[in-house]
Amino acid sequence: MQKLLVLVGIVLAPAAFAQQAPQYSQYIFNELVVNPAYAGSKEILTINGTYRTQWTGLEGAPTSQTFSVDGPTGNRSLGWGLHLVNDEIGAQSQTAVYGALSTRIRLNRYADLALGVAAGASQYVLDGTKLNPGTEMPDQAIPEGRVSQVLPDLKIGAFFNTERYYAGLSIANLIPFKDSKTDIATPRRHYFLSSGYVFDINRNVRLKPSILIKEDFRSPTAVDVNAFVLLYNRLWLGASYRTAVPMFTNQQMKQLDKRNAIALIAQVYATKKLRIGYSYDISLNKLRDYSSHEVSVGYYFLKKKYGRILTPRNL
Numbered sequence: 001m002q003k004l005l006v007l008v009g010i011v012l013a014p015a016a017f018a019q020q021a022p023q024y025s026q027y028i029f030n031e032l033v034v035n036p037a038y039a040g041s042k043e044i045l046t047i048n049g050t051y052r053t054q055w056t057g058l059e060g061a062p063t064s065q066t067f068s069v070d071g072p073t074g075n076r077s078l079g080w081g082l083h084l085v086n087d088e089i090g091a092q093s094q095t096a097v098y099g100a101l102s103t104r105i106r107l108n109r110y111a112d113l114a115l116g117v118a119a120g121a122s123q124y125v126l127d128g129t130k131l132n133p134g135t136e137m138p139d140q141a142i143p144e145g146r147v148s149q150v151l152p153d154l155k156i157g158a159f160f161n162t163e164r165y166y167a168g169l170s171i172a173n174l175i176p177f178k179d180s181k182t183d184i185a186t187p188r189r190h191y192f193l194s195s196g197y198v199f200d201i202n203r204n205v206r207l208k209p210s211i212l213i214k215e216d217f218r219s220p221t222a223v224d225v226n227a228f229v230l231l232y233n234r235l236w237l238g239a240s241y242r243t244a245v246p247m248f249t250n251q252q253m254k255q256l257d258k259r260n261a262i263a264l265i266a267q268v269y270a271t272k273k274l275r276i277g278y279s280y281d282i283s284l285n286k287l288r289d290y291s292s293h294e295v296s297v298g299y300y301f302l303k304k305k306y307g308r309i310l311t312p313r314n315l
Contacts, residue, residue, distance in 0.1 A: 069081065081098075
């Protein structure tokens with residue numbers, strides 16, 4: 001019975017509180033998933049893919065897949081990107097595609113400021129055949145079959161970076177949808193603030209702390225605090241602590257503790273061009289028996305500039 005209640009909460013929560021942004025643990029290796037201004041920031045053609053399964057073993061638990069490609073254009077100040085998303089949670093799913101453009105302003109030899117915009121569309125689906133409301137208390141809000149809706153979407157962002165430091169601010173779901181013709185949860189506007197820095201510990205060890213804040217001004221603020229070490233310019237090892245704080249809500253901290261989780265993350269450069277990553281998430285609540293797994297792959301088309309090979313490993 002307890003598992004059933006958890007599943008009902010997972011399935012019905014998005015419909016009651018609006019569609020939420022998919023959760024990722026390895027976004028720091030590809031911030032295009034949260035900020036369109038990131039497009040082309042590495043100055044090389046980059047391909048990234050991610051597969052995430054959350055609370056493995058729990059029926060109806062979320063699964064997400066993303067694919068993205070971004071790079072520079074013939075114009076040094078312009079970058080482009082393409083981002084595809086597939087997200088499923090219980091009987092509800094989202095499939096989206098975005099095209100991104102960014103313009104970069106060179107502030108000095110080592111610092112850039114980029115402004116970006118991404119436009120796309122998402123198909124939201126609610127499959128009523130996967131829900132079993134029971135015969136005693138039928139729910140008229142649950143459709144008998146499969147309903148879908150395609151909605152346009154718009155994102156904007158700003159991204160500042162040097163060879164060691166970065167900071168980004170972005171807004172997703174800019175097009176409001178107050179009235180939906182279906183029972184599908186429509187997206188809520190989200191704000192993302194990220195920042196990180198790379199410190200040299202010694203010749204072979206670097207430290208990279210970072211933070212991501214996710215806000216919609218209706219629910220508790222989600223905060224990810226991360227710390228990574230880069231060993232021999234080849235292996236990233238780190239951890240992330242995910243929590244929620246009542247910045248703009250009146251929720252009690254006891255309730256917010258139920259959202260806490262820890263992610264253990266490893267990223268290895270199998271070659272100079274190929275990156276492979278894995279994260280293992282542990283929920284610090286009643287779902288602790290259901291772990292989450294995320295696998296990512298990145299490929300970089302390296303090129304020479306100023307007599308050296310550009311490397312994306314710092315940021």
